[in-house]
Amino acid sequence: MEDDSYTPIDGSRSNVRRRTWLKGLLAGGVITATGSFNASAADADIERVGAGSIARVTPGEASVPPRTIYAVDELSSPYPTNDWWTTLLWRPLSENLWIHPLAARVTEAGLAVTYPDEWQVGDAPFSWGERTDDFAESVSSPDASTGPIDPDLTVSHPHVDADVPAEVADYGDWSVTYRRSSGDASLDATLTQGSPFVYFETTGGGVDVAFEGEVSVWHERSHVLGVSVGGHHYGLFAPPGAAWEGVDGDVVSSRLDGEGYVSVALLPEASPDVLNAYRRRAYAFVTDTTVTWEYDAERSAVVTDYEFELEAKHGRADETLTALYPHQAKRTGDELSDWSYVSPRGEMPVYAGSRFTTELPYRGILPFLPDAADVPNLADHVEAVESEDTLIRDWQGDGTYWTGKNFERLLQLAPIAEQVDDGAAAERFRNAIRDELETWFSAASDGDVDERDLFWYDDVWGTLNGAPMGFGADADLNDHHFHYGYWVKAAAELARVDPQWAREEAYGGVVDLLVRDYANPDRGDSQYPLFRNFSPYAGHSWASGSGELPAGCNQESSSEAINAYAALILWGELTGDEEIRDAGIYLYTHEVHAALEYWFDIANENLPDAWPYDSAGMVWGRGYAYATWFNQDAESIHAINYLPIGGHSFYLGWNRDAASANWAELLDNDDGDETFDLGWYTDVLWEFRALSAPDEARSWYETEYAAGDFAESRAHAAHWIHTLDAVGVPDASVSADTPLYSVFRDGNVRTYVAYNAADERSDVSFSDGTELTVGPGEMATTTRAFESLPPMDGAFPRVTGSDDAGSDANTGSGGKRDERGTPTE
Numbered sequence: 001m002e003d004d005s006y007t008p009i010d011g012s013r014s015n016v017r018r019r020t021w022l023k024g025l026l027a028g029g030v031i032t033a034t035g036s037f038n039a040s041a042a043d044a045d046i047e048r049v050g051a052g053s054i055a056r057v058t059p060g061e062a063s064v065p066p067r068t069i070y071a072v073d074e075l076s077s078p079y080p081t082n083d084w085w086t087t088l089l090w091r092p093l094s095e096n097l098w099i100h101p102l103a104a105r106v107t108e109a110g111l112a113v114t115y116p117d118e119w120q121v122g123d124a125p126f127s128w129g130e131r132t133d134d135f136a137e138s139v140s141s142p143d144a145s146t147g148p149i150d151p152d153l154t155v156s157h158p159h160v161d162a163d164v165p166a167e168v169a170d171y172g173d174w175s176v177t178y179r180r181s182s183g184d185a186s187l188d189a190t191l192t193q194g195s196p197f198v199y200f201e202t203t204g205g206g207v208d209v210a211f212e213g214e215v216s217v218w219h220e221r222s223h224v225l226g227v228s229v230g231g232h233h234y235g236l237f238a239p240p241g242a243a244w245e246g247v248d249g250d251v252v253s254s255r256l257d258g259e260g261y262v263s264v265a266l267l268p269e270a271s272p273d274v275l276n277a278y279r280r281r282a283y284a285f286v287t288d289t290t291v292t293w294e295y296d297a298e299r300s301a302v303v304t305d306y307e308f309e310l311e312a313k314h315g316r317a318d319e320t321l322t323a324l325y326p327h328q329a330k331r332t333g334d335e336l337s338d339w340s341y342v343s344p345r346g347e348m349p350v351y352a353g354s355r356f357t358t359e360l361p362y363r364g365i366l367p368f369l370p371d372a373a374d375v376p377n378l379a380d381h382v383e384a385v386e387s388e389d390t391l392i393r394d395w396q397g398d399g400t401y402w403t404g405k406n407f408e409r410l411l412q413l414a415p416i417a418e419q420v421d422d423g424a425a426a427e428r429f430r431n432a433i434r435d436e437l438e439t440w441f442s443a444a445s446d447g448d449v450d451e452r453d454l455f456w457y458d459d460v461w462g463t464l465n466g467a468p469m470g471f472g473a474d475a476d477l478n479d480h481h482f483h484y485g486y487w488v489k490a491a492a493e494l495a496r497v498d499p500q501w502a503r504e505e506a507y508g509g510v511v512d513l514l515v516r517d518y519a520n521p522d523r524g525d526s527q528y529p530l531f532r533n534f535s536p537y538a539g540h541s542w543a544s545g546s547g548e549l550p551a552g553c554n555q556e557s558s559s560e561a562i563n564a565y566a567a568l569i570l571w572g573e574l575t576g577d578e579e580i581r582d583a584g585i586y587l588y589t590h591e592v593h594a595a596l597e598y599w600f601d602i603a604n605e606n607l608p609d610a611w612p613y614d615s616a617g618m619v620w621g622r623g624y625a626y627a628t629w630f631n632q633d634a635e636s637i638h639a640i641n642y643l644p645i646g647g648h649s650f651y652l653g654w655n656r657d658a659a660s661a662n663w664a665e666l667l668d669n670d671d672g673d674e675t676f677d678l679g680w681y682t683d684v685l686w687e688f689r690a691l692s693a694p695d696e697a698r699s700w701y702e703t704e705y706a707a708g709d710f711a712e713s714r715a716h717a718a719h720w721i722h723t724l725d726a727v728g729v730p731d732a733s734v735s736a737d738t739p740l741y742s743v744f745r746d747g748n749v750r751t752y753v754a755y756n757a758a759d760e761r762s763d764v765s766f767s768d769g770t771e772l773t774v775g776p777g778e779m780a781t782t783t784r785a786f787e788s789l790p791p792m793d794g795a796f797p798r799v800t801g802s803d804d805a806g807s808d809a810n811t812g813s814g815g816k817r818d819e820r821g822t823p824t825e
Helices: 016-027 135-140 272-281 378-386 399-419 423-440 480-497 504-519 558-575 578-599 634-639 656-668 682-689 694-704 714-727
Strands: 046-049 052-055 103-107 110-114 153-156 167-171 175-182 185-192 197-203 207-211 215-221 224-229 232-237 251-254 261-267 284-296 301-312 320-323 348-353 355-361 454-458 463-467 618-620 741-746 749-756 762-765 771-774 778-785
Touching: 046 504, 052 504, 175 284, 185 284, 197 284, 224 272, 232 272, 261 272, 272 320, 284 578, 301 320, 301 578, 348 355, 355 578, 378 399, 378 423, 378 714, 399 423, 399 480, 399 714, 423 480, 454 504, 463 504, 480 504, 480 558, 504 558, 504 578, 558 578, 634 656, 634 682, 656 682, 682 694, 682 714, 694 714, 714 741, 749 762, 749 771, 771 778
Parallel strands: 052 454
Antiparallel strands: 046 052, 103 110, 110 153, 153 207, 167 175, 175 185, 185 197, 197 261, 207 251, 215 224, 224 232, 232 261, 284 301, 301 355, 320 348, 454 463, 741 749, 749 778, 762 771
16 A cells, blocks of 8 residues: 655655545554554554564653643644754743844744844853853753843734744744734744744734834835844835834834735845845745755765745745855855855855755765774684673663664674674674664563563654653653664664565564654654754754753764764665665765864864864854863863764765864863873774874874773774774765765775675776776775875865855865954955
8 A cells, every 4th residue: 555656755845645645544543653554453552563563652761752732733743853943842932043144032022033143252151162060050050141042123913912822833844933823813923044034924913023222224115124223234024005103213013004924134234235135035935945855876966955935925936035054055056145144153145046956975984894904803802892791781871872882882893703704703793783672672571561671652742762761862852863873773784684684574664763753754754753853954963852942952973963874874775775875865964064064164164263162062053062961071072073983984084184183172172192081982082083194093002002982892993993094094085876985095095995785796986987896795895006196185176156166165265254254364
């Protein structure tokens, strides 16, 4: 019972019939809430999924997210979480909304709007260069020094009561509309990430706009006002024929000539020409936002389309204005205007249109490193782990995260065991993974729902939670991609050698539910939202489920997000699911480029001079933090954005100079030596160093090796460091027409590696003309010597619509910016 028109997983826009069709089947009991077809509903507490099961009730060792959701009745589960606006679902009004370039907050008085155009350094516990021992406590405190935004203006409806909640009425892929209503009076506000416009629709009256602080009106012409508030410039656009009253005071009002719509725009400058240009687009209201994507294997690139659905309130609706983040502006061929805004992510140039496209290079991943080096005592290191009494350890904690870290250690070890011809060890490692997965993938014992070590579906929000989880992953819906990425990656390793286990009728069905929970690519799915963690316009994920802190959403470990999407690539490729694989490539590629732009700032363009570091440990809606949630030690701050190290981590070494600079910053902030006294992540740190200086890493391993991370082993550290010492560092200047590949370079010699997950031989073509034949289910390598090669700078040409290519997207020449985002060089 399948209709291809109802199952778009390639990123295309689903029609409403898909959602209605599924809901009808659910209501009739034909299928279950997990999407499995059900012959009987005799046991409502247990949902069979292939050979496994999940619970449909809350287990004993689980917490639940809020039972009250602030949305209109027409909206229903699954609800989006982990995005810049989802605080609206969690509370009657909202926390600060960091829209970029605007910031806003729904208050009792209305929608407060401002333009945070200056960086504030050292004034808040969230970041701004100040490392404190009580960071986690301070950011969670209700009296944290970063509180509500300081608004420029507040828009309200004169007849909507102050105590009514804001309810989400609609949302797109990066836009949201909320509604506040009292009787016949209502105010809908639409906010769109990147947009300088806020759109309002009313019933039962007009709007009031209250200005905060000193205000000047520099343009007044019937329905259009140009105003400046605190040095920020706005256009107020009522319907033609309407008028603004009270222009000489602190509050202006309009009855909107009975039309019931108005827009407010942040202007890049106070001039009649700019105001007029914005006026021409002010009545093209954004009603939906949609992202679509394509993996172009031949060019090893991800092509992404961002589309605005527009409704003409007056005149034409052929284009709007939107500000692009740096990762978009550098990767689009569409023409950008000379206008721009500053933001916590850097300068945001303005684009005029209804759709724009970006192209980001994808440079492959590997399931493991090849057998390319003679690693001393490697077999002994493998045997040392094999001889452990218990391979699934709980000394750092249990739950979905720590169990996943166990999986990471073992899935890295199994291929290494095969390379040293220790099949028994490889089998024991995989059996430990298999046994633990199957324990969690079965929700009942003797017919009753287990108390712990299972997954359960919460139909209030539309999410799959584990029991137990930790880190607020169940009660706040935090970190699902961090946790489940390890699980999906472990399942992919089993699928690599045991495809029967990974079939949907076996345990692959439960794995697919984990995938759908944190990275569902089908916006028509009735059970899980589109891309729970990933924010399509921001280009990266958010770990915070609700964004219920003044600085907004945050993400600490960019590398664990990248790991989660690499897991999708592996799972999709190894199970033959191209839709999931391609979605994984889209997510992985964007997350990688966002990490390089905003966590590592390797182009030296996005962080201002006032920021006292060259990288960030955490990215917030408001800005950055050189910190972690658990301590302020430099070893942790850097390692949490490296780990886990594996065949998806090569992006960390694409720009060798930037990787070396990040290492130097780590040392500078960690007492200036390489002893790493904390000791939690010593092996991870040196594995990172091997991506830019493998000879140094090998010297450390041979003289001062020290174990560290819970998910690491001496065998993996040795194998990683010695392999890179043999083949060189990642070379991102070469691409291939297959998803599982990488290229390394040592001097003028390149080493090419590819893995073939198919059942037939594959001929891989590399962009420099190298060819490599790979047998089914095998990894192959080849080398090629050149007379000379260009410098190792990890450079990708900037995509541009003009003849001037500008500074490079990775190495850049844009220089630092001051507090207001103005170039200083």
